[in-house]
Amino acid sequence: MLDDLVALDRRHLIHPVVPWREHERRGARILRSGKGAYVTAADGTTLIDAFSGLWCVNAGYGQQSIVDAIQRQLTEMPYATNYFHYGNETAIRLAARLAELAPGNLNRVFFTLGGSDAIDSAIRMIRYYYNVTGRPAKKHMIALQRGFHGSSSLGSGLTALKNFHDDFDSPTPWQHHIASPYPYRNPVGQNPEVIIAASVQTLKDKVAELGSENVAALFAEPVQGSGGVLVPPDGWFKAMRDAARELDILFVADEVITGFGRTGPMFGSEYDGVVPDMMTIAKGLTSAYQPMGALMMSDTLYAAIADSSPEARSIGHGYTYSGHPASAAAGLEAIRLYTEGGLLENGQQIAPRFAARLEDLRDHPLVGDVRVRGLLAAVELVTNKERKTKPDAGLNISQHLARLSFEKRVIFRAFSDDMAGFAPPLCCSEDDIDIIVSRFREVLDELLLVNEIRMAAA
Numbered sequence: 001m002l003d004d005l006v007a008l009d010r011r012h013l014i015h016p017v018v019p020w021r022e023h024e025r026r027g028a029r030i031l032r033s034g035k036g037a038y039v040t041a042a043d044g045t046t047l048i049d050a051f052s053g054l055w056c057v058n059a060g061y062g063q064q065s066i067v068d069a070i071q072r073q074l075t076e077m078p079y080a081t082n083y084f085h086y087g088n089e090t091a092i093r094l095a096a097r098l099a100e101l102a103p104g105n106l107n108r109v110f111f112t113l114g115g116s117d118a119i120d121s122a123i124r125m126i127r128y129y130y131n132v133t134g135r136p137a138k139k140h141m142i143a144l145q146r147g148f149h150g151s152s153s154l155g156s157g158l159t160a161l162k163n164f165h166d167d168f169d170s171p172t173p174w175q176h177h178i179a180s181p182y183p184y185r186n187p188v189g190q191n192p193e194v195i196i197a198a199s200v201q202t203l204k205d206k207v208a209e210l211g212s213e214n215v216a217a218l219f220a221e222p223v224q225g226s227g228g229v230l231v232p233p234d235g236w237f238k239a240m241r242d243a244a245r246e247l248d249i250l251f252v253a254d255e256v257i258t259g260f261g262r263t264g265p266m267f268g269s270e271y272d273g274v275v276p277d278m279m280t281i282a283k284g285l286t287s288a289y290q291p292m293g294a295l296m297m298s299d300t301l302y303a304a305i306a307d308s309s310p311e312a313r314s315i316g317h318g319y320t321y322s323g324h325p326a327s328a329a330a331g332l333e334a335i336r337l338y339t340e341g342g343l344l345e346n347g348q349q350i351a352p353r354f355a356a357r358l359e360d361l362r363d364h365p366l367v368g369d370v371r372v373r374g375l376l377a378a379v380e381l382v383t384n385k386e387r388k389t390k391p392d393a394g395l396n397i398s399q400h401l402a403r404l405s406f407e408k409r410v411i412f413r414a415f416s417d418d419m420a421g422f423a424p425p426l427c428c429s430e431d432d433i434d435i436i437v438s439r440f441r442e443v444l445d446e447l448l449l450v451n452e453i454r455m456a457a458a
Contacts, residue, residue, distance in 0.1 A: 002042050005030055016151075017163065029406060034061025037425045037432045039411070047409040050424045050436040055225060055257045055376075056283035059337050060427035066289045066333045073329035082111075082323040091323030094331045098296065101266050101335070104275030108302040110295045111323040115256035115282035116150030118293040119219075122252050122278050123154045124317050126217050129250075129301065132308040138216040139174050142206055142249075146180045146227030149219055149254055158219050161226065163416070176210070178202045180224060181232040184369040184380060185388065192233030199236060200243045207247050217250040217277075222268030225257035228419045229378030231371040238272040250277040250301070256293065257376070260284030260334070261344045261426050264351060264374035271373070277301050287334040292327035338426070347375050347426035350433055354424070357437040364444050365457050377422040378415075379440070381447075383456040391418050395453050404446050410439035 009028040014020070030042040037060055040046045052058055059066065073090060080088035095109040110125075112118045123141065130138040141158060143149060149158040156164045157171030165171060181199050183190050188198045207215050222237050224230040237253075244251040253276035258268030262284060269276060278301065282293030309315055321327075338344040355372040361379060362370055368382030381397055383389045391397045401414035413421030420443075424436060448454050 002030065005042065036060045036062060037428045045406070045409065047406070047411050048432060048435055048439070049411045050422045050440075051411050051413050052423045052425050053288055054283070055262065055423040056288035058260050058262065058284035058426050059287035059334055059343055060425035063287065063289070063334075063337060065337065066287060066330050069329040069333040070290060070326050073326045077325050080323075080325050081320075083318060088323065088325045088328070090325045090328040090332065094328040094335075095323075097332060097335055098281075098294065102279065102296055103267060103269050105299045106275070106279055106296040107299050108297040110297070110317075111328075112282070112293040112295065112319060113291045113321055114293040115254075115280060116152040116155050116293075117319065118256065118280035118282055118295045119150045119155035119158065119254065120152050121295040121317065122217075122219075122280055123158075125278070125295070125297070125305065126250055126252075128315065128317075129305050129308075130216055133304055134308075135213075137214050138249075140176060140210050140215045141174060141217045141219065142176045142178060142203065142215065143219040144180045144221070144224065144227075145177045146182065146224055146230060147177070147219070147221060147254075148224070148226035150256075176206060178206050180227065180230055181236055182224075182228075182230045183233060184371070192235070195233050196236050196239045199232075200239050203240065203243050204247065207249065212247060212249075215247070215249050217252055218244045219252045219254055221254045222258045222271060222274075223263055223373050223376055225376070225421075226415075228380065228415055228417065229371055229376055229421050231373045231376075235272060237269065238274050241272075241274045241276065252276060252278045252280065254280050256280055256282045257423075260287075261338055261347045262374060262376050262423060264348055266338070266344065268373075285334065286327055286330035287337075289334065290324070290327035290330040291321075292324065292331055343426040346428075350428055350430055351375055353430050354422075354433050354437075357433060358422075361437070361441060361444070364441065366444055366447060366453075375422075375424055375426065375428075379420045379422075381418045381420070381444075383453075391453070391456060395450075395456060397447070397453070400447055400450060400453070401443065404443040408439045408442045408446070410436055410443070412436075412440065 006027040010024045031039050032042045033040045039049050098109050099107040143158040145160045147160050149155045157175035160177045181195050188194050241251045253269045255267050259281045277298050279296040286292045351374050358370050361367050366381045369380040383391050397418040398414045398416050
């Protein structure tokens with residue numbers, strides 16, 4: 001049965017972000033069930049999921065109340081369109097709940113299917129906003145190097161990771177990138193104030209280069225996720241938001257990864273007390289029990305678009321499944337678990353132990369940097385700590401990490417540039433955290449048994 005499934009997968013299913021022929025050779029590792037922070041593969045192997053699926057199962061697996069909420073909604077009303085002035089109660093109540101929880105005046109919600117189309121929606125609305133308010137030249141958008149803003153045709157250009165650009169004709173001429181704060185490898189050093197000042201100046205220089213009359217927006221993550229969990233200095237996000245306001249450009253907070261307790265507060269923007277003009281969310285919104293994302297927009301921006309649009313013209317942006325009632329039911333129940341169910345509080349309580357246990361890994365010969373915010377973390381590997389030497393590509397560190405992840409029964413993200421990413425579910429106990437870090441130390445020790453790696457680190 002398992003062999004048949006693997007063969008069918010090879011024959012028919014296209015997987016995201018893998019070399020296709022390599023995947024056919026390797027075959028899929030098929031997951032069968034999950035409970036809490038643990039998943040069981042089809043071959044019976046049980047692993048602790050230290051990455052919450054794809055940074056998304058924030059509430060953990062097997063939350064029956066979310067399943068029940070989805071089932072009730074499907075029984076009562078499996079689909080209701082939001083087109084033609086129709087609506088459904090569940091989506092309306094979820095929008096209202098998100099407005100209660102979001103920073104400042106982010107009171108308007110447009111639902112999407114996930115993070116990538118939330119970014120696309122932001123891009124389209126930004127273009128529309130400047131056009132209808134009489135500033136059509138403001139088309140250029142800026143993001144951060146090593147940032148990730150989805151893999152759609154538009155958003156992939158704001159993403160600044162090589163695999164998402166190569167041979168995709170991306171980015172477009174109106175998409176630009178400035179340096180990441182990346183404290184561990186920042187050319188200005190690791191002093192927080194210097195990093196913040198350099199980032200602000202770099203943004204100002206880029207806007208001056210393009211012409212302020214031509215620049216529309218800055219996109220930024222509170223913590224850069226897929227770029228290697230790059231945690232900026234405290235105050236960096238606020239400084240960039242303030243600079244954007246000074247430069248008269250919109251500030252878009254990409255909270256697809258950092259939302260819903262992942263970094264401690266409900267939203268990562270709260271860490272620095274930031275109220276963005278727009279905020280994209282997904283992943284933890286439904287704890288991945290149903291597909292859903294959203295673009296949240298300030299009252300000010302919403303009013304400018306609504307009041308400046310020709311009165312009789314529909315604003316031509318929408319998706320068939322926007323505000324899907326079953327997804328909205330999942331979102332409402334996931335949020336209830338985060339708030340009334342204590343998951344947000346539990347995540348905050350275990351976060352110090354998570355950070356402390358990861359910090360203990362700094363004594364390992366291969367560990368160059370450990371960076372953590374809340375339940376979001378990365379360990380960066382080097383072959384020389386003093387010189388911060390990146391491992392030679394021929395050592396295939398990332399491939400070894402991916403292999404050992406399964407062998408040691410701990411799921412983490414093996415980034416392509418010798419980093420391991422972690423995002424455990426908010427339901428984890430302190431014992432779960434200890435298991436995650438202990439098993440990852442075993443992974444690191446096993447790496448040193450590979451002769452080429454051991455010699456490079458000697």
